Amino acid sequence: MNSNTLILHTAALAIMPLQLMFSVFLLLRGHDEPGGGFIGGLVAASAFVLYAFAFGARPTRRLMRVNPRDLLAAGLLFGLASTLPALLSGQPMLTAHWWQLPLPGEGYLKLSTVLIFDIGVYLAVLGTLMTFVIGLMESGE
16 A cells, blocks of 8 residues: 655655654653543554555554564553552552652652553554554555
8 A cells, every 4th residue: 555645755754753742742641631651652653554654564664663563562561560569569459659760950750650551551552553554554565
């Protein structure tokens, strides 16, 4: 499904970086406001799907640099890793834990198991959808 239209190629190259940045924005704001790993992963996958429609499956695989199945596996590992702090401290499995890391100057960076879980969902959604889409495109070629 490799389209040779100049408009689609130009639009894909212009829109894809914006979609990826917006997906990261949705991921990072998700534990405080609407958003999160699932919708962020969907937006990221839609960026790669647009690129795949414009340029084909093989260039999309090269652009991703990582096999989509590996992204799926990494997402599952992140989700599992988010449960470990609670289990190690004797709390229920998905109890949230927060850490504040000091930044240079004044201020702190807040990290949490919720963010780790959301990153896992993001990677799992992206990996799953891209595995399906690239697999379907390659079977049609």
